[in-house]
Amino acid sequence: RRHEAWPKTPKGLDRVRLAWNPNALCLAPVLLAQNKGIFARHGIDVELISYAGSTDQLLEAMSTRKADAGVGMILRWIKPLEQGFDVRLLAGTHGGCIRMSGSRRAGVTPDPLSLKGKTIGLAEITGASRNAFAVLLKYHGLDPDRDVEWRQFPQALLGEALRKGEVQAIADSDPVLFLEEKASDGDMVEVISNLSHPWQNRVCCVIGAGGFMLRENPRAAKALVLAMADAANLCSSDPHEAARAFLPYTRGASVDDLVAILKTQTHANHPLGRDLAGDVTRYTAELRAIGVMKPTTDPARFAGSIVSDVLA
Amino acid sequence: MVSATLDNETRPGLSVQISRVSHAYRTGAEPVDVIDNVTFGVDPGEFVALLGPSGCGKSTLLRLVAGLDQPSEGKVGTDMVRVTGPDPARLLVFQDPTLFPWRTVRQNIALGLEARGVAGDHRAATDEALALVGLEAFADALPHELSGGMAQRAALARVLINHPRLLLLDEPFGKLDALTRMTLQGELLRLWQQGGFTTMLVTHDVEEALLLAQRVIVFGPRPASVVFEAEVDLPYPRHRDDPGFIALRRDILIALGHGEEL
Amino acid sequence: MVSATLDNETRPGLSVQISRVSHAYRTGAEPVDVIDNVTFGVDPGEFVALLGPSGCGKSTLLRLVAGLDQPSEGKVGTDMVRVTGPDPARLLVFQDPTLFPWRTVRQNIALGLEARGVAGDHRAATDEALALVGLEAFADALPHELSGGMAQRAALARVLINHPRLLLLDEPFGKLDALTRMTLQGELLRLWQQGGFTTMLVTHDVEEALLLAQRVIVFGPRPASVVFEAEVDLPYPRHRDDPGFIALRRDILIALGHGEEL
Amino acid sequence: MWIGAGLFALYVPGVTPLPRTGLLGGIELAIGIAIAVVALAPWRRSEGLEQADRWLAALPIGFVIWQYATNKTGLLPLPFFPAPESVLEVFTDDWAKLAESALASLVLLIPGYAIGAALGFSLGVAIGWSRAVHYWAHPILRFVGPLPATAWLPIAFFCFPSTRSASTFLIALASGFPVAVLTSSGVASVARAYYDIARNLGADPRFLVRKVAVPAALPSVFVGLFMGLGASFVVLVTAEMIGVKAGLGFYLQWAQGWAAYANIYAALIVMAFLFSGLIGLLFAVRDRVLAWQKGIVRW
Amino acid sequence: MWIGAGLFALYVPGVTPLPRTGLLGGIELAIGIAIAVVALAPWRRSEGLEQADRWLAALPIGFVIWQYATNKTGLLPLPFFPAPESVLEVFTDDWAKLAESALASLVLLIPGYAIGAALGFSLGVAIGWSRAVHYWAHPILRFVGPLPATAWLPIAFFCFPSTRSASTFLIALASGFPVAVLTSSGVASVARAYYDIARNLGADPRFLVRKVAVPAALPSVFVGLFMGLGASFVVLVTAEMIGVKAGLGFYLQWAQGWAAYANIYAALIVMAFLFSGLIGLLFAVRDRVLAWQKGIVRW
Numbered sequence A: 001r002r003h004e005a006w007p008k009t010p011k012g013l014d015r016v017r018l019a020w021n022p023n024a025l026c027l028a029p030v031l032l033a034q035n036k037g038i039f040a041r042h043g044i045d046v047e048l049i050s051y052a053g054s055t056d057q058l059l060e061a062m063s064t065r066k067a068d069a070g071v072g073m074i075l076r077w078i079k080p081l082e083q084g085f086d087v088r089l090l091a092g093t094h095g096g097c098i099r100m101s102g103s104r105r106a107g108v109t110p111d112p113l114s115l116k117g118k119t120i121g122l123a124e125i126t127g128a129s130r131n132a133f134a135v136l137l138k139y140h141g142l143d144p145d146r147d148v149e150w151r152q153f154p155q156a157l158l159g160e161a162l163r164k165g166e167v168q169a170i171a172d173s174d175p176v177l178f179l180e181e182k183a184s185d186g187d188m189v190e191v192i193s194n195l196s197h198p199w200q201n202r203v204c205c206v207i208g209a210g211g212f213m214l215r216e217n218p219r220a221a222k223a224l225v226l227a228m229a230d231a232a233n234l235c236s237s238d239p240h241e242a243a244r245a246f247l248p249y250t251r252g253a254s255v256d257d258l259v260a261i262l263k264t265q266t267h268a269n270h271p272l273g274r275d276l277a278g279d280v281t282r283y284t285a286e287l288r289a290i291g292v293m294k295p296t297t298d299p300a301r302f303a304g305s306i307v308s309d310v311l312a
Numbered sequence B, C: 001m002v003s004a005t006l007d008n009e010t011r012p013g014l015s016v017q018i019s020r021v022s023h024a025y026r027t028g029a030e031p032v033d034v035i036d037n038v039t040f041g042v043d044p045g046e047f048v049a050l051l052g053p054s055g056c057g058k059s060t061l062l063r064l065v066a067g068l069d070q071p072s073e074g075k076v077g078t079d080m081v082r083v084t085g086p087d088p089a090r091l092l093v094f095q096d097p098t099l100f101p102w103r104t105v106r107q108n109i110a111l112g113l114e115a116r117g118v119a120g121d122h123r124a125a126t127d128e129a130l131a132l133v134g135l136e137a138f139a140d141a142l143p144h145e146l147s148g149g150m151a152q153r154a155a156l157a158r159v160l161i162n163h164p165r166l167l168l169l170d171e172p173f174g175k176l177d178a179l180t181r182m183t184l185q186g187e188l189l190r191l192w193q194q195g196g197f198t199t200m201l202v203t204h205d206v207e208e209a210l211l212l213a214q215r216v217i218v219f220g221p222r223p224a225s226v227v228f229e230a231e232v233d234l235p236y237p238r239h240r241d242d243p244g245f246i247a248l249r250r251d252i253l254i255a256l257g258h259g260e261e262l
Numbered sequence D, E: 001m002w003i004g005a006g007l008f009a010l011y012v013p014g015v016t017p018l019p020r021t022g023l024l025g026g027i028e029l030a031i032g033i034a035i036a037v038v039a040l041a042p043w044r045r046s047e048g049l050e051q052a053d054r055w056l057a058a059l060p061i062g063f064v065i066w067q068y069a070t071n072k073t074g075l076l077p078l079p080f081f082p083a084p085e086s087v088l089e090v091f092t093d094d095w096a097k098l099a100e101s102a103l104a105s106l107v108l109l110i111p112g113y114a115i116g117a118a119l120g121f122s123l124g125v126a127i128g129w130s131r132a133v134h135y136w137a138h139p140i141l142r143f144v145g146p147l148p149a150t151a152w153l154p155i156a157f158f159c160f161p162s163t164r165s166a167s168t169f170l171i172a173l174a175s176g177f178p179v180a181v182l183t184s185s186g187v188a189s190v191a192r193a194y195y196d197i198a199r200n201l202g203a204d205p206r207f208l209v210r211k212v213a214v215p216a217a218l219p220s221v222f223v224g225l226f227m228g229l230g231a232s233f234v235v236l237v238t239a240e241m242i243g244v245k246a247g248l249g250f251y252l253q254w255a256q257g258w259a260a261y262a263n264i265y266a267a268l269i270v271m272a273f274l275f276s277g278l279i280g281l282l283f284a285v286r287d288r289v290l291a292w293q294k295g296i297v298r299w
């Protein structure tokens, strides 16, 4: 299809179907961009469609034209992308948003080494949390396969699993962790997050697009990236605004809670092109070292093949 | 052997009281009146035959006496006690054999023994019942492997094995050839004479009624009411060419609306 | 009206050839031999009655002629053509009525017309068939609301409405009282005389066979083989006290193993 | 009963004051009064009411126990077991979203179910009827039966042009399976005697299928339709994981992500009512179609 | 056929060389030769083989098409549609993990299914038999039927002491539901005449249930057991979300998280075979128990 054939609104804006997960607070800038007309200003009309299931469905959707673009966690995407989906990464949106907290009563302290011999609860055994913390624990001197045990529970039951003593620490994204910490009366303590040393400057979430979009309408792809960057900046400077935009999608959290969470994330960090590829390369190498990525995958080549610089 | 089970067991027969019984089925839009104010009694140990046109309500009446349905009006009793439900002392041989398809013939025949929790091996009793109706060779056959007449005989055996005090028979010999029928009629008569149970026999065969019963009751067309009643005061074994037999036969046929045939 | 449907339709009856037919059922462990080398023929338009002890294989034979089963050995043919499957020209009235429980009596009777795609409103035809068997009042009843005899009549009507050229009757009047039975026998005779179809009637009632059939064939006990055959050379309507009738009756009863009764 | 429950709700103090306690008590009182009025009314009593009487009596007891165990005493822990007023609060505050979700789900569900039921029925008839179809289809059913709906997602994605059609496919598949199984088992267990009679009367295979096999199998088919409807609701959650903007399954997942149990239960209640309504419809149809069974089976 | 497929696999070049092509072709050739040997063997031909002949012929064609469409031409896109050799590769390389998962699943599944089937059967008999139980249980079944297993997770998790028992509960629930529905519908549609006869012969309700209702309902019960088995496999994925360390559902989720389609398909194939094996067992039992049906129904 040619660029001219791309669906447009009556006002001439390019329609973009953006897949997201409405449970992820770190995607608040998406709503901000939507509400503040930032997308429209860049000439696109974004329709948000939710993909609440596992990541592969979102990637499947993008590579079979069910969605044009999507946002999600790089650490969740990177392994599926190795399988050869027709999806390209365009930009990072921010850093942070995956954390691990443990129960003081069970002997977990802010020191990652206190996790030795503990069981960690996760919502997805192949998810971003597992990938991130396996790398980070290894960095801190723990063998992610032997020194700790990982167990899977539905997201909503992670807190209960902790209370029941089935696990001593849980790893997930916010707001789940934040809400559990709040409900634990100070028992829960953050051990580590994906902004912990040495990942302070790493990106957490990325925008990706189906390969067909880049081929048929690179202009809209570029507009999406720019709009998201604007929105992320806005979120970084005015988290209250973003929190208010996201509030209708929450239950049991106040604007202040949301702001507190958003402030733990680095919304000013949205790498593009070479920077993004660099992050991807590093992640790939690290994941390869813990046996997630195939040993035959060359990190730099792989990063180069899945990152597209739409601004270039 | 034989005497221990089907024969020689003399418990007094039940008396039957049917008083002002009316019955209607209410399945369709309008109720179908089937029995209309019928009153009669049966003495303990008596053998009564019931005759009547097709669809007049004979089977229904037997169901009421068996306690499977409750009459819309009036009372049905046995031994002066109102019938409120089924009881193995009053056993009905249904018009349709309806054997249980998942049980062999022998198991079907043992049903009543099992149901009443009669202890022990039922083999001897069932063997005897099978021999009585001539189905020894088909003890382990499934019901669908039987012919129509064989199924009917199995259904008869299924009831006889239980020594009812009141035996209700709904056209039990309808599908049998003349010889088998005669043999079974003879067996029935013998069991009745020895066992002392009361018998109510629905049949369409006037001669059968006269060969077996002490009294014949004829119903009119639906809704059933008694149109004719006669004592059959002939000694057993009876003969078709006995003048009393012939006279009664004529009367009954006339009561059944059968004038011209005579 | 009447003449247009059940009566007066004269298509020649089918002839039947049964030659060296043997049949065995193989459901159980050992095969059950049911028919043993039976050979006989039926002329077009002839009325043949089949008699034999219960379970000897009569129903099985009718199923073979109807084409519902294939004989283990030998050939069954009609009009010199081998029977390989069912055909509405050869219709069997089954021993069990087996009406379709989800259809009303009228719909059950119209089954054959529907099945053969006979166009138009079947009301007149079904009305007539219902009247023939005396079920006008139960046209819209469901089968479970019928008495045993009524169901049997409905099954008869379900077949007669289709004008078979060969009518196979398996104890069609077994559950009927004397009067209804006589009426229907008369109707059958009338239809047969007018319609010219061939009839094979299985019955246990020797008198019925002699009142209706031109020829009587008697089978022996299972496995069925022909043990007696007789022409009934009496004019219609026949009478039970006709000396020829009485003589034939005696012969047949003897053939059925019924010596002492005479 | 209801009146008692209402009073209980209103006047027994709770552990934590919840905003909708008054409303809940009020509704309970109102129902109680309404029932009393109808029951004592001089005009003819409704049969439905009488049939439901024991449930009507049991429900308020259930409410009282629920309230007692949650808000009034805190016996059952939050957040798993919210008080009834919290669930009611979801209905009063979030009804627009719930209604939208319910509608969206129905719009997705009904075509999917209809397609699934129709195809399942046809396939079931074919399997039950034809040995050849049985030979080929039965092993496939055996292999396909246990596969979870998510396993179909990639294929559905690839084969269907839109997410909507992919979701519809998943629902149709889930509901078609029980319909097919039960139709085929119904058709395969039709008494041979019916076929004999119809064949003898000149029925061709088409007639045998349409007028003998299918009517005789209908009781079983309706069981299949019932189970298929249940399955379609269950798969809704999966089907709504892919790119929808509203729907009960979607709402449920979203609420789960926030551990908002009151919302979860509210969504489940809406689901249950929708399902119950559809089932009611199905049963009404069945009771008409299968009226002939009444005299034959126990009820 | 198999030999042809083997040759196709071996000698037609693929788009990208895959490591297990040789093995696949070899296996196909071996099967082909084995079949040829058995078929031409002088000793008596196996009946099973003859019955399966058309499937045996169709399968290699399917393999060829699959290979043709994937690796040999790339007609179907990666990663959705891996070539057969990729799936085979999963089996050869990951068989230890797959076997462990299958075993873990079975260990979880069988008690859950057994409990569910037993309870579902009892409940179904009770519902089908007793009007009172029907009155109370039927609305509950109607409400509970459509609830997805995930909805039960919190409650199961809370009410059961261990995750294992919670998972077992989920499986039992999922498999019990169809068993209960089909048992109850089977019991409720037993011909009234059977009850009449048994009651007349002196049967008490216990006897009526055990010796009349249940045997007569068995054909339907077996359909329920079949559907329940399918449901238990489907719910495995959900049940294995909570705190297990191995299992097919778990493996499936893991593979999905990585979008490792070859692994997904491999797990599905294992599931299908397990299921098919269990179903085979179930059918064997049924064919024995319901042997009496053979002469009555069409087959």
Ligand SMILES: Nc1ncnc2c1ncn2[C@@H]1O[C@H](COP(=O)(O)OP(=O)(O)OP(=O)(O)O)[C@@H](O)[C@H]1O
Binding pocket: B025, B026, B027, B028, B032, B034, B052, B053, B054, B055, B056, B057, B058, B059, B060, B061, B095, B222, C144, C145, C146, C147, C148, C149, C150, C175, C177, D295
């Ligand atoms: N379950 C039922 N529902 C409605 N009507 C019924 C039912 N059973 C029987 N009837 C009707 O009751 C009447 C009498 O039936 P019943 O079976 O008692 O007759 P019968 O005298 O035994 O006849 P037959 O000699 O033909 O067996 C019939 O007209 C029949 O239509």
Ligand SMILES: Nc1ncnc2c1ncn2[C@@H]1O[C@H](COP(=O)(O)OP(=O)(O)OP(=O)(O)O)[C@@H](O)[C@H]1O
Binding pocket: B144, B145, B146, B147, B148, B149, B150, B175, B177, C025, C026, C027, C028, C032, C034, C052, C053, C054, C055, C056, C057, C058, C059, C060, C061, C095, C222, E295
């Ligand atoms: N489906 C079957 N499977 C096995 N055996 C059968 C089957 N049907 C009938 N038989 C056997 O075949 C024999 C003849 O049966 P058939 O029904 O032909 O007898 P019949 O002469 O019609 O007897 P009746 O006068 O009692 O109806 C019987 O011994 C019966 O046990």
Ligand SMILES: [Mg+2]
Binding pocket: B058, B059, B060, B095, B170, C147, C148, C149
């Ligand atoms: Mg009767």
Ligand SMILES: [Mg+2]
Binding pocket: B147, B148, B149, C058, C059, C060, C095, C170
């Ligand atoms: Mg017969």
